[in-house]
């Protein structure tokens with residue numbers, strides 16, 4: 530476990546703040562354009578819903594050159610709570626922005642959160658709420674939804690539950706949701722949602738827990754937090770937050786590194802915690818707090834042609850790695866499917882007259898329609914992921930390289946889901962996510978059998 534070396538500035542800040550009851554922590558990296566909104570909503574939520582508690586808002590920033598930190602300290606809370614509801618906070622609301630130190634040479638969202646955990650523990654808060662700085666849909670109520678179950682219900686970990694556009698959240702939908710559910714038996718729909726509530730007890734556990742790798746200092750942090758809560762037997766619930774609207778990302782262009790960090794982390798934790806999942810069959814619902822909402826998140830464009838082309842290209846350069854980590858039947862099926870992806874990509878390119886896999890001119894729906902012949906079966910994807918768990922145990926030093934080699938296969942899987950969901954509402958597309966999660970559960974004996982056979986190896 531790394532010892533966090535808090536900078537003198539952070540120590541001074543802790544000394545100045547003294548103690549607090551509830552803290553909102555916000556990691557950031559060049560979010561000047563959006564963080565003010567998040568800070569205003571957080572402050573309003575703290576004042577409106579917890580007027581008797583000692584509140585603090587802490588922004589843990591990467592040293593952003595765009596003035597993110599300045600926006601945080603200059604953003605005042607709205608005055609309507611006091612003027613209209615006549616609710617006056619009993620305690621002064623402190624608002625700080627700090628630059629977090631790297632951890633063993635690695636910086637990123639996880640390192641930012643570690644500083645937030647350190648501060649929360651030092652201030653002895655009862656509840657910590659973490660929210661992303663690129664949120665467009667946060668409301669003051671989110672603070673109550675994420676902290677309420679901890680302060681009033683005795684929960685330790687509150688995971689978010691939101692409607693996301695059918696093409697958003699692809700790492701969640703293809704790996705973290707179905708794998709977390711099948712391994713640990715709890716249906717946490719957004720294990721890496723980014724917006725969480727954490728009890729003081731769980732914050733202290735985070736500071737002591739093992740397995741803090743360089744990936745955890747980056748985007749591995751969210752699944753590390755969720756899995757640590759599950760493996761530690763902490764009381765977990767979800768909170769219905771409505772829609773998640775944030776800076777969009779196209780999987781083929783933006784999500785490769787994030788996939789490596791998240792999936793590398795979930796695999797390492799599965800390998801480290803077999804006693805928490807080997808005996809688990811099926812899954813249970815996780816209680817959800819908050820009234821249901823019908824929100825329509827804005828559409829997200831996905832370049833299907835790029836996803837298919839990358840899957841095919843991967844099969845030309847990664848053959849050996851794929852064969853070294855996948856069961857031989859699985860590898861054969863993946864190679865054949867990658868060939869099919871290449872063929873369909875050719876059809877799409879011909880249809881839209883594009884000689885390079887940029888595809889910027891065609892819409893997601895049009896490209897998906899042209900690629901309708903491509904299909905990546907659920908059971909094949911589940912076996913790929915399970916083979917990867919086995920491979921992570923066999924050769925821990927190769928996890929990074931193997932997960933990296935899997936990125937094109939993930940692109941193929943995402944392409945298939947985008948194609949399959951092209952005409953569906955976000956609500957109906959959800960059925961496919963559930964179908965795939967059930968497939969992970971159905972095939973869990975395959976994982977357990979391979980794991981048990983390897984026990985003496």
Ligand SMILES: Nc1nc2c(ncn2[C@@H]2O[C@H](COP(=O)(O)OP(=O)(O)O)[C@@H](O)[C@H]2O)c(=O)[nH]1
Pocket residue numbers: 555556557558559560589590591636637638641660661662663722723775776778
């Ligand atoms: N401090 C810090 N925060 C980061 C870094 N990278 C991302 N974040 C923050 O982590 C949150 C989630 O990042 P984002 O890129 O929106 O990821 P996604 O929404 O989960 O796909 C946002 O608040 C980012 O500002 C980083 O390198 N350092």
Ligand SMILES: [Mg+2]
Pocket residue numbers: 661663775776
């Ligand atoms: Mg985001």
